[in-house]
Amino acid sequence: MRTDLNGELMMLREMAREFAEKELVEGREERDNYPFGPPPDDLLAEAVKVGFFSIMLPEEMGGSARPLSALCLVLQEICRVDASLGAAIFTHALAMEIIKRAGGSAILEDVSSTETSLSKALIAFPSFDNPGETEPEAIAGKKGDSYEISGMVNYLVLGGLAKRALLAAKMKEGGGNSFFLVDLERDGVSISEPVLSLGLHACPSVDLSLSRAKAMLIGEEGKGDLLFEEAVDRLSVAAAAMACGIIKGSFDDALQYCRERVQGGREIVDWSEVRMMLAGMAIRGKVAEMLVERASAAVDGEEKGWQLASRAAALHTQQLAYEVTIDGVQLLGGNGYMKDYAQEKRFRDAEQLQALMGFTPLRKLKYIRRIIEGEPAWAG
Amino acid sequence: MMAIGMVAKGNGWTPKFEDIMCSMDSLGKMPKGAVVEMKEAMQLARRFNRAVVRPYALELDRKMQQDPTYLPWEFVEEANRWGFYTMWIPKLFGGKGWNLGSMIPFVEELATECLGMANLIGVQYFGISILFSTWNVRLIDMICREVVEGEKSGKPCLVSGAVTEPEAGTDAEEVELLSKARVRCHARKVDGGYLVNGTKVFISNGHLSTWHMLIAYEDLERPEETMVCLAVKNGMKGFSIGRMEKKMGQKGCPASELIFEDCFIPDDHVCFNAEQMKGLRRSAKETGMQVIDFVVSATRPGVGAMATGAARGAFQEALRFARQTEVEGKLLVNHEWAQCLLAEMYKNMTLARLTYMECAHINGRYGLASLMNHKPVYYYSRSMPTSFFDRIMPASNRRAITTKLVRKLVMDGQKEEDAMRASGWASLSKFAATDLAMENCRLALELMGRAGIRQDRRVEKILRDAKLLQIYEGTNQLNRLNLFKCLIGPYAPEARVFEE
Ligand SMILES: Cc1cc2nc3c(=O)[nH]c(=O)nc-3n(C[C@H](O)[C@H](O)[C@H](O)COP(=O)(O)OP(=O)(O)OC[C@H]3O[C@@H](n4cnc5c(N)ncnc54)[C@H](O)[C@@H]3O)c2cc1C
Numbered sequence: 001m002r003t004d005l006n007g008e009l010m011m012l013r014e015m016a017r018e019f020a021e022k023e024l025v026e027g028r029e030e031r032d033n034y035p036f037g038p039p040p041d042d043l044l045a046e047a048v049k050v051g052f053f054s055i056m057l058p059e060e061m062g063g064s065a066r067p068l069s070a071l072c073l074v075l076q077e078i079c080r081v082d083a084s085l086g087a088a089i090f091t092h093a094l095a096m097e098i099i100k101r102a103g104g105s106a107i108l109e110d111v112s113s114t115e116t117s118l119s120k121a122l123i124a125f126p127s128f129d130n131p132g133e134t135e136p137e138a139i140a141g142k143k144g145d146s147y148e149i150s151g152m153v154n155y156l157v158l159g160g161l162a163k164r165a166l167l168a169a170k171m172k173e174g175g176g177n178s179f180f181l182v183d184l185e186r187d188g189v190s191i192s193e194p195v196l197s198l199g200l201h202a203c204p205s206v207d208l209s210l211s212r213a214k215a216m217l218i219g220e221e222g223k224g225d226l227l228f229e230e231a232v233d234r235l236s237v238a239a240a241a242m243a244c245g246i247i248k249g250s251f252d253d254a255l256q257y258c259r260e261r262v263q264g265g266r267e268i269v270d271w272s273e274v275r276m277m278l279a280g281m282a283i284r285g286k287v288a289e290m291l292v293e294r295a296s297a298a299v300d301g302e303e304k305g306w307q308l309a310s311r312a313a314a315l316h317t318q319q320l321a322y323e324v325t326i327d328g329v330q331l332l333g334g335n336g337y338m339k340d341y342a343q344e345k346r347f348r349d350a351e352q353l354q355a356l357m358g359f360t361p362l363r364k365l366k367y368i369r370r371i372i373e374g375e376p377a378w379a380g
Numbered sequence: 381m382m383a384i385g386m387v388a389k390g391n392g393w394t395p396k397f398e399d400i401m402c403s404m405d406s407l408g409k410m411p412k413g414a415v416v417e418m419k420e421a422m423q424l425a426r427r428f429n430r431a432v433v434r435p436y437a438l439e440l441d442r443k444m445q446q447d448p449t450y451l452p453w454e455f456v457e458e459a460n461r462w463g464f465y466t467m468w469i470p471k472l473f474g475g476k477g478w479n480l481g482s483m484i485p486f487v488e489e490l491a492t493e494c495l496g497m498a499n500l501i502g503v504q505y506f507g508i509s510i511l512f513s514t515w516n517v518r519l520i521d522m523i524c525r526e527v528v529e530g531e532k533s534g535k536p537c538l539v540s541g542a543v544t545e546p547e548a549g550t551d552a553e554e555v556e557l558l559s560k561a562r563v564r565c566h567a568r569k570v571d572g573g574y575l576v577n578g579t580k581v582f583i584s585n586g587h588l589s590t591w592h593m594l595i596a597y598e599d600l601e602r603p604e605e606t607m608v609c610l611a612v613k614n615g616m617k618g619f620s621i622g623r624m625e626k627k628m629g630q631k632g633c634p635a636s637e638l639i640f641e642d643c644f645i646p647d648d649h650v651c652f653n654a655e656q657m658k659g660l661r662r663s664a665k666e667t668g669m670q671v672i673d674f675v676v677s678a679t680r681p682g683v684g685a686m687a688t689g690a691a692r693g694a695f696q697e698a699l700r701f702a703r704q705t706e707v708e709g710k711l712l713v714n715h716e717w718a719q720c721l722l723a724e725m726y727k728n729m730t731l732a733r734l735t736y737m738e739c740a741h742i743n744g745r746y747g748l749a750s751l752m753n754h755k756p757v758y759y760y761s762r763s764m765p766t767s768f769f770d771r772i773m774p775a776s777n778r779r780a781i782t783t784k785l786v787r788k789l790v791m792d793g794q795k796e797e798d799a800m801r802a803s804g805w806a807s808l809s810k811f812a813a814t815d816l817a818m819e820n821c822r823l824a825l826e827l828m829g830r831a832g833i834r835q836d837r838r839v840e841k842i843l844r845d846a847k848l849l850q851i852y853e854g855t856n857q858l859n860r861l862n863l864f865k866c867l868i869g870p871y872a873p874e875a876r877v878f879e880e
């Protein structure tokens with residue numbers, strides 16, 4: 001592992017923080033109105049330009065070849081202010097990870113070299129789905145030396161924006177699931193209106209209906225579930241980083257509000273029950289911060305048991321994010337429930353993020369299954 | 381602190397039977413008909429859900445996202461046609477006279493399908509509870525009859541309750557805090573009435589209501605002793621309705637700003653002030669708290685019922701999903717962990733319900749409408765048609781002496797320990813049930829994964845809607861403190877609340 005990254009990482013974090021404060025605070029409420037407000041294209045294009053969508057790509061492919069820790073830092077800073085952009089970056093990164101693992105470097109190059117067009121720079125992906133858990137409703141069959149897919153894909157993230165999508169489909173002939181790249185602008189693809197969701201409104205999603213749509217196989221036939229799980233091993237800690245960012249944002253705003261809001265003749269921060277709630281938030285936030293830092297280092301260093309470290313970080317931090325953001329709303333009283341403040345959005349976003357990469361309970365069961373089957377539970 | 385039934389015995393805590401088992405204590409003491417009414421109210425709510433609420437809930441939520449200033453008159457008119465805005469107004473005042481206890485299971489049913497719509501109906505009785513808690517019989521009669529008229533004419537006449545101000549939320553709910561509060565809604569006594577200046581915020585149904593039960597203060601330096609309640613009607617000079625909030629959930633029910641600029645309220649619209657309450661045994665401050673307690677003891681269990689509905693809605697959607705969805709090769713409902721999770725949700729919902737039902741017993745015995753639960757009064761009122769009371773009541777309701785007598789009877793007649801029990805339990809139900817509801821929403825979302833986050837699966841709406849339950853009617857923090865004050869404090873005489 002390169003050891004000279006600390007300084008660089010710090011700079012990257014500063015850059016992400018500056019970007020978040022400059023680009024994400026203003027217009028956050030309006031963007032959250034999507035699809036009843038303008039689409040987030042401009043912001044996404046800006047984020048692509050800055051390089052947030054290619055942090056981990058090799059340099060020769062136009063990326064900045066940074067470790068996962070770098071992505072985690074960027075996601076944390078961004079999600080502190082607006083997790084929608086974070087979810088877009090995460091979704092794209094997860095898709096790229098799968099493609100990379102499957103050896104699709106030609107595609108990666110293509111994606112990163114077409115920075116001029118937003119739709120080409122993004123890969124849509126159903127990042128809330130684990131194809132191994134619920135059977136895909138899309139079925140693929142061979143057609144000549146290519147493939148065709150028919151059926152449904154629900155909640156395709158970035159679906160209305162990206163030109164291409166990475167999708168899992170069941171093979172007509174049986175065997176496991178496989179991944180395919182589909183051009184969403186070609187025949188046989190029909191895209192729904194944006195799906196209305198709990199949170200992450202500015203990270204749009206659609207339902208997809210496919211009728212013999214042309215598709216390119218990514219990786220080997222029947223190896224989709226394995227590819228997905230391997231990508232989740234790595235990217236889970238990035239999901240944890242997003243939750244951690246939300247926690248920090250929620251706490252910071254709550255603390256500031258409690259210092260200013262007066263009830264019962266004093267700033268409410270001076271009521272000990274309010275302090276108790278703030279303490280709970282701050283401690284959870286600290287735990288999340290340490291967890292993400294350690295787990296991402298473990299992943300980058302491929303330390304013993306890094307896969308489970310990454311997964312545990314996501315599961316735990318996502319739970320913490322729910323607990324923190326619910327109090328983050330509560331501490332602002334009625335104002336916390338209103339769109340004018342970002343706290344209600346953080347609460348919705350956090351609760352939506354827990355569904356990333358499949359059912360939370362199944363992710364827990366998978367975690368323990370791997371230990372039962374022999375992976376070490378502890379690093380030491 | 382005041383003693384409730386028991387005095388501290390050393391360090392012990394030995395509650396009275398009725399403090400911890402009021403429902404058992406009530407067996408045989410409450411009219412059986414009240415239970416029949418509960419069942420009937422529940423059935424009626426289910427019919428309404430099928431016909432109106434379920435088909436429209438998601439659409440209204442979506443409409444509000446598209447246009448946050450939309451006012452759901454079509455729903456209010458429908459509820460008005462079904463008679464829900466007069467259902468729990470006593471026959472003495474022209475209403476349908478359903479037993480108050482039947483409202484909470486009714487609210488639970490509605491809330492199961494849509495909390496916003498449950499609130500569009502429930503808030504009516506928040507406004508009316510404030511009116512009733514002042515025991516100003518003349519104004520109760522006048523306003524209730526307008527509501528009844530609104531039902532007959534098809535032009536809904538709603539009543540909102542306006543307590544919260546921009547700088548006083550928690551403070552406005554508790555007299556001990558009120559003395560330090562930054563309240564700004566000033567009612568200056570002038571010839572023939574009050575001149576009101578100030579702003580109220582977050583007032584549910586504000587934009588939809590004809591009447592607004594306004595809490596204001598004669599002296600902003602001594603609000604705890606100078607609280608007044610005024611009946612404000614739309615169209616009064618100097619009164620206007622301001623912005624409508626953009627909320628996370630319960631979107632169908634508007635939260636409104638009420639603005640008062642030199643608004644003159646004539647004396648005959650004063651529901652209560654310190655002057656009127658002279659001659660009662662409590663001080664002005666204690667009377668203020670008594671009025672607040674009358675209201676919140678009745679309405680907080682209502683929030684508990686809404687929360688139960690939310691917990692149940694989340695449970696029902698989760699169960700539906702578990703029965704339809706195959707995960708890892710078998711139906712979700714056949715995974716042991718999912719069965720335990722559903723059992724947990726069932727438990728949460730049931731515990732929530734038990735808390736508000738206990739309050740129903742306490743309120744039925746000692747609360748706002750306890751008078752109506754004395755068996756002779758109950759059966760007499762139930763058997764006579766409203767038209768019978770319409771012939772005899774208005775004249776006597778209008779007489780000042782009636783208000784005086786009723787206040788003596790109800791306000792002076794209420795024992796401290798009974799008021800505290802009702803208020804403490806109402807708080808218990810409010811924060812327990814609302815926390816349980818949130819827990820169920822979280823569990824449902826976990827169980828449902830990607831499906832749960834979609835608006836068309838309903839459960840994410842329940843989560844958004846339910847979060848409000850932890851905030852209004854006093855935040856859950858205030859309600860914990862109120863429970864301490866009412867149910868624990870009396871046994872710990874050295875304890876001081878809101879004084880740390
Ligand atoms: C959608 C909506 C509808 C509403 N409808 C109505 C209505 O119809 N009529 C009406 O009058 N009001 C209504 N309210 C107002 C509601 O009752 C208040 O929001 C609530 O009482 C909290 O007050 P606040 O918002 O000012 O919060 P604050 O009082 O400012 O509280 C902020 C935070 O500080 C905490 N806190 C404050 N004081 C203390 C203390 N002493 N000890 C510990 N913690 C403390 C609170 O628990 C909270 O977490 C509504 C509110 C909303 C959001």
